[in-house]
Amino acid sequence: MARCTACERLREKFPEAVLAVAEFRGETTVVVDKGRLREVMTFLNRGDETLYDLLVDIAGVDTGNESPRFFVVYLLHSIKFNNRLRIKIPVAEGAALDTVSDLWKSADWMEREVYDMFGIAFSNHPDLRRILLPDDFVGHPLRKEFPLKGDDFDRPFRVCLAEEKGNQADG
Amino acid sequence: MAETRFMTVNMGPQHPATHGVLRLLLELDGEIIVKAVPDIGYLHRGIEKLAESMTYPQALTLTDRLDYTSGLSNNLAYCLAVEKLLDIAVPKRAQYLRVLMAELQRIAAHLLWVATHALDLGAMTVLFYAFRDRETILETLELVTGARLTPSFIRVGGLAADIPETFLPRVRAFVEDFPKRVDEYETLLTENIIWKKRTQGISPMSGADCINYGVTGPVLRASGVYYDVRKAYPYSSYEDFDFEIPMGTNGDVYDRYLVRLKEMRQSNRIVKQAAAKLPPGPVTAVDAPQVTPPAKEEVGKDIAALIRHFKIMEQGFTTPRGEVYASIESSKGELGFYLISDGTNKPFRMKIRPPSFINLGALSKMIEGQMVADVVAAIGSIDIVLGEIDR
Numbered sequence: 194m195a196r197c198t199a200c201e202r203l204r205e206k207f208p209e210a211v212l213a214v215a216e217f218r219g220e221t222t223v224v225v226d227k228g229r230l231r232e233v234m235t236f237l238n239r240g241d242e243t244l245y246d247l248l249v250d251i252a253g254v255d256t257g258n259e260s261p262r263f264f265v266v267y268l269l270h271s272i273k274f275n276n277r278l279r280i281k282i283p284v285a286e287g288a289a290l291d292t293v294s295d296l297w298k299s300a301d302w303m304e305r306e307v308y309d310m311f312g313i314a315f316s317n318h319p320d321l322r323r324i325l326l327p328d329d330f331v332g333h334p335l336r337k338e339f340p341l342k343g344d345d346f347d348r349p350f351r352v353c354l355a356e357e358k359g360n361q362a363d364g
Numbered sequence: 365m366a367e368t369r370f371m372t373v374n375m376g377p378q379h380p381a382t383h384g385v386l387r388l389l390l391e392l393d394g395e396i397i398v399k400a401v402p403d404i405g406y407l408h409r410g411i412e413k414l415a416e417s418m419t420y421p422q423a424l425t426l427t428d429r430l431d432y433t434s435g436l437s438n439n440l441a442y443c444l445a446v447e448k449l450l451d452i453a454v455p456k457r458a459q460y461l462r463v464l465m466a467e468l469q470r471i472a473a474h475l476l477w478v479a480t481h482a483l484d485l486g487a488m489t490v491l492f493y494a495f496r497d498r499e500t501i502l503e504t505l506e507l508v509t510g511a512r513l514t515p516s517f518i519r520v521g522g523l524a525a526d527i528p529e530t531f532l533p534r535v536r537a538f539v540e541d542f543p544k545r546v547d548e549y550e551t552l553l554t555e556n557i558i559w560k561k562r563t564q565g566i567s568p569m570s571g572a573d574c575i576n577y578g579v580t581g582p583v584l585r586a587s588g589v590y591y592d593v594r595k596a597y598p599y600s601s602y603e604d605f606d607f608e609i610p611m612g613t614n615g616d617v618y619d620r621y622l623v624r625l626k627e628m629r630q631s632n633r634i635v636k637q638a639a640a641k642l643p644p645g646p647v648t649a650v651d652a653p654q655v656t657p658p659a660k661e662e663v664g665k666d667i668a669a670l671i672r673h674f675k676i677m678e679q680g681f682t683t684p685r686g687e688v689y690a691s692i693e694s695s696k697g698e699l700g701f702y703l704i705s706d707g708t709n710k711p712f713r714m715k716i717r718p719p720s721f722i723n724l725g726a727l728s729k730m731i732e733g734q735m736v737a738d739v740v741a742a743i744g745s746i747d748i749v750l751g752e753i754d755r
Binding site (some may be wrong): 298334 | 410412723
């Protein structure tokens with residue numbers, strides 16, 4: 194398979210870290226063990242023949258009830274060789290991933306977004322805060338159990354306001 | 365030695381030059397920026413979460429509300445992703461019309477950019493001329509889509525409808541006229557000494573830095589890196605058209621301006637070719653009836669068509685299990701959709717790759733060490749839209 198030399202090389206170099214390679218609609222996804230993330234990413238970023246210099250995006254995925262529960266997906270692009278690769282990392286609930294923000298600066302904000310939306314922490318991240326939601330927000334909205342509408346969605350604003358005032362008077 | 369004291373200045377979120385609700389916390393040493401921390405999320409509507417509760421055709425309407433200066437481009441990126449998931453082919457006529465409309469939309473978005481960017485830097489005249497031409501484009505697109513900002517016209521499998529007869533003559537009149545209009549903008553700005561002083565050498569980014577920060581689009585190309593999704597992964601028959609990718613060398617605000625102006629000329633070329641070569645035929649995927657609603661006349665006559673109509677409108681369609689990523693070159697950079705399907709009629713996960721969000725991540729790098737007066741130039745030169753950043 195000439196198209197995915199990168200996965201061949203990954204398999205060669207890290208035989209036990211590559212858990213699976215999937216092909217769908219001409220796109221390659223490599224599932225990589227969480228513990229070897231740093232090594233694999235450093236290899237993909239710095240290796241001479243596998244220079245994935247552009248980190249296109251990082252996406253969090255909540256599978257709902259599968260185990261491990263989350264996936265963190267890295268979309269990579271090589272400007273030199275003009276090809277794409279997707280790295281998928283299974284993450285258990287409550288576990289932390291290593292940051293790649295020192296390899297790609299763009300990962301800084303992307304990892305913050307994954308943290309904000311899924312509550313997946315990244316160790317050694319320089320500035321791990323919520324990015325889109327306010328700091329005092331409770332919960333992580335893209336988790337499957339998070340309700341689409343809040344409790345007060347169907348209640349009139351005046352009622353909510355009155356309750357809030359009542360609470361303040363009590364406190 | 366006296367103690368050094370920095371002053372923190374809050375810029376935005378209600379500030380006319382931050383193009384929406386962007387807030388910046390600037391730490392200043394006199395007039396020099398020591399540290400800049402962007403604060404975003406004021407326009408967050410949870411589009412990725414909402415999409416999980418909608419069928420595939422319904423979720424299309426959410427994409428209009430990302431980058432609201434180029435709704436058709438967003439529609440296109442989303443439809444390409446869903447079509448890739450379904451593995452269906454779109455007829456050539458629909459592909460050409462998609463290219464035609466996406467390029468018109470790019471011109472409109474760049475016109476809005478040159479207008480507001482020049483206004484931010486004190487050149488007010490450009491706004492009036494650029495908005496005149498943008499208005500022509502919006503009216504032309506409204507003729508087809510029925511909407512100015514939220515078209516939802518590019519649908520999974522093709523287009524919502526074929527173009528009316530009056531459309532192509534108007535497009536041709538526009539493309540004939542437009543290069544002269546770009547010349548007019550250039551006489552106002554390109555050799556303008558004040559414009560050059562405000563933009564040349566301001567907030568430069570090297571090519572390597574741009575790649576490291578994930579920057580795409582005109583900002584990346586102004587730094588001399590050749591990457592355009594239309595050439596790297598041609599979609600919707602872009603390989604049929606003859607066009608160039610304008611490049612810059614210095615990666616400063618001025619080069620970003622030049623790249624965008626040249627891009628408008630190239631887009632104009634593509635529109636011209638698409639209008640000339642437009643093949644006849646259907647505009648919806650006729651061999652994929654599960655995604656294509658039947659024609660209105662059929663629905664009134666044929667019970668099977670009526671059932672199909674209601675099935676698509678009520679339940680949408682199911683997609684095979686799997687995950688795909690499809691992206692386009694929008695006016696801001698690489699706009700991608702990463703879709704995961706669990707085999708139902710709703711996306712299990714829809715991750716948007718918003719170019720503005722990732723480009724804005726490089727803002728701190730661009731302006732730290734620069735003068736506070738140049739912040740506005742830097743923000744303008746990235747061309748951000750908060751609807752896309754906050755989603």
